[in-house]
Amino acid sequence: MENFYRLTKGNTVRTGVTLRIDAKTSSMRIKAKWNERYRTATGKRRASLVLKENLHLLPDHGHALDLACGLGANAILLAQQGLKVEAWDIADVPVAALQDLALKRQLSIQTEVRDVEAHPPEAETFDVIVVSYFLNRDITPALVAALKTGGLIYYQTFTRQRVSDRGPQREEFRLVEQELLHLFSGLQLLFYREEGRIGDIHNGLRDEAMFIGRKKT
Ligand SMILES: C[S@@+](CC[C@H](N)C(=O)[O-])C[C@H]1O[C@@H](n2cnc3c(N)ncnc32)[C@H](O)[C@@H]1O
Numbered sequence: 001m002e003n004f005y006r007l008t009k010g011n012t013v014r015t016g017v018t019l020r021i022d023a024k025t026s027s028m029r030i031k032a033k034w035n036e037r038y039r040t041a042t043g044k045r046r047a048s049l050v051l052k053e054n055l056h057l058l059p060d061h062g063h064a065l066d067l068a069c070g071l072g073a074n075a076i077l078l079a080q081q082g083l084k085v086e087a088w089d090i091a092d093v094p095v096a097a098l099q100d101l102a103l104k105r106q107l108s109i110q111t112e113v114r115d116v117e118a119h120p121p122e123a124e125t126f127d128v129i130v131v132s133y134f135l136n137r138d139i140t141p142a143l144v145a146a147l148k149t150g151g152l153i154y155y156q157t158f159t160r161q162r163v164s165d166r167g168p169q170r171e172e173f174r175l176v177e178q179e180l181l182h183l184f185s186g187l188q189l190l191f192y193r194e195e196g197r198i199g200d201i202h203n204g205l206r207d208e209a210m211f212i213g214r215k216k217t
Pocket of ligand 1: 030034035046048068069070072073088089090091094114115117118131132133
């Protein structure tokens with residue numbers, strides 16, 4: 001609260017309150033938008049390619065996070081590999097569906113309805129973090145901090161360079177060229193793939209980039 005007043009010094013306190021209400025309203029709007037999409041969605045759960053193709057890099061036990069998990073395909077795959085998994089998303093509809101499934105299949109998945117922008121993970125809490133098709137640049141330092149030493153982050157999302165209209169239309173939600181390498185430059189690079197529009201654009205990984213990094217210290 002003290003910081004809050006200091007931040008708004010020079011302005012009226014009402015300005016600060018307005019900013020807070022705006023953040024809350026925006027969070028509620030995002031939640032409503034995604035809940036609506038999940039209520040009407042018909043697609044299947046699909047784990048991200050970066051995780052599916054690199055399961056061999058996972059530790060055989062430990063604590064993993066599927067951040068902005070949606071229906072939680074990554075969380076399910078991580079739990080099937082023997083990890084203790086947390087799965088967080090701002091939208092309660094997919095989170096409830098994932099919790100039901102985890103109970104039915106007796107998978108070690110703890111779900112949480114959580115706005116990760118307002119409440120990113122705490123420092124040094126996870127051995128593995130997976131993020132697919134979600135991009136909030138402001139929380140990437142918190143994601144690095146949230147890894148334990150030796151911890152891995154798997155990241156896959158859309159790029160601005162594209163060959164189709166898949167993914168978000170707003171450019172801010174798409175990566176610029178090699179951006180994951182910059183965002184996670186403090187990590188040891190284990191895997192990176194981004195093919196842009198090079199070669200036969202009908203084949204390969206298009207519209208997306210994939211990254212795996214490891215926290216050394
Ligand atoms: C395109 S979906 C991807 C879901 C999942 N990771 C996947 O690969 O299927 C983006 C997800 O981000 C979630 N999301 C958006 N903003 C969020 C926030 N601030 N905090 C937590 N989750 C958020 C949405 O609810 C949605 O489930």
